Amino acid sequence: MNITVEALVLRTVNYRESDKILTVLTRDRGCLTVKATGARRKGSRLGSCTQLFCHSELSLYERDGRFTLDEGDVKNQFYGLSMDLEKMALASYFAQVLLSEPEDGPGSPDVLRLALNSFYALEKGLYPHATIKAAFELRYMAMNGYAPDLSACAACGKTGQGGYIDIASGLLVCPACIRPTGYGVLPMDEPALGAARYILGCDLKKLFSFKLPEKSMAFLARFCEDYLLDKTEQGYKTLDFYKSLLPREEPI
Numbered sequence: 001m002n003i004t005v006e007a008l009v010l011r012t013v014n015y016r017e018s019d020k021i022l023t024v025l026t027r028d029r030g031c032l033t034v035k036a037t038g039a040r041r042k043g044s045r046l047g048s049c050t051q052l053f054c055h056s057e058l059s060l061y062e063r064d065g066r067f068t069l070d071e072g073d074v075k076n077q078f079y080g081l082s083m084d085l086e087k088m089a090l091a092s093y094f095a096q097v098l099l100s101e102p103e104d105g106p107g108s109p110d111v112l113r114l115a116l117n118s119f120y121a122l123e124k125g126l127y128p129h130a131t132i133k134a135a136f137e138l139r140y141m142a143m144n145g146y147a148p149d150l151s152a153c154a155a156c157g158k159t160g161q162g163g164y165i166d167i168a169s170g171l172l173v174c175p176a177c178i179r180p181t182g183y184g185v186l187p188m189d190e191p192a193l194g195a196a197r198y199i200l201g202c203d204l205k206k207l208f209s210f211k212l213p214e215k216s217m218a219f220l221a222r223f224c225e226d227y228l229l230d231k232t233e234q235g236y237k238t239l240d241f242y243k244s245l246l247p248r249e250e251p252i
């Protein structure tokens with residue numbers, strides 16, 4: 001059976017002499033593993049659509065749950081990502097996170113949109129990398145059913161004074177209600193909380209349209225990263241590599 005899927009290439013592995021095995025993120029079937037026969041042969045018509053991070057419309061032949069690539073119509077190669085090591089590293093981290101999408105569905109069109117919007121913003125340099133990273137991490141967790149409840153203090157119901165987020169429960173506690181528990185509780189000032197609420201509720205098209213002072217951005221960045229690492233329960237070599245490229249962080 002032939003099917004057509006909109007897809008973003010998240011991983012490519014060379015196979016045999018001239019083939020490739022791709023893992024692609026699709027609009028509504030989660031991730032698919034696709035064999036691209038002869039894709040590494042010089043002049044192959046599958047050459048461009050099987051490049052890492054290529055966004056294409058792919059025609060696949062499906063048999064017994066296995067997929068073979070027939071042809072691809074390239075929409076965006078995201079060439080700019082490969083020109084910059086930091087951008088490439090961050091995109092690789094996003095790709096590694098997205099590889100946890102279910103194999104052969106059920107997928108969500110929003111996940112592909114989030115991936116494409118993030119890659120586009122990164123490639124074009126539209127926003128600071130820290131902004132794109134934090135928004136991607138938190139919104140992706142919300143799409144997976146892990147939206148934290150940041151509406152008000154979980155103990156007294158008050159808002160507007162910053163507070164602390166318990167990473168495990170995703171609940172906010174205000175400075176008056178916090179009891180020192182030590183591990184897994186992160187401070188957030190009010191601007192950082194406002195940005196987190198914005199990321200959770202805004203239209204995906206405007207996901208990165210927020211600005212924060214440096215200190216608030218540091219609170220937000222640490223929360224979004226720790227929250228994703230806690231919920232996905234794994235480490236990411238791509239994240240370690242990305243962070244190794246950055247100047248040393250000041251403790252907050």
Ligand SMILES: [Zn+2]
Nearest residue numbers: 153156174177
């Ligand atoms: Zn409170």
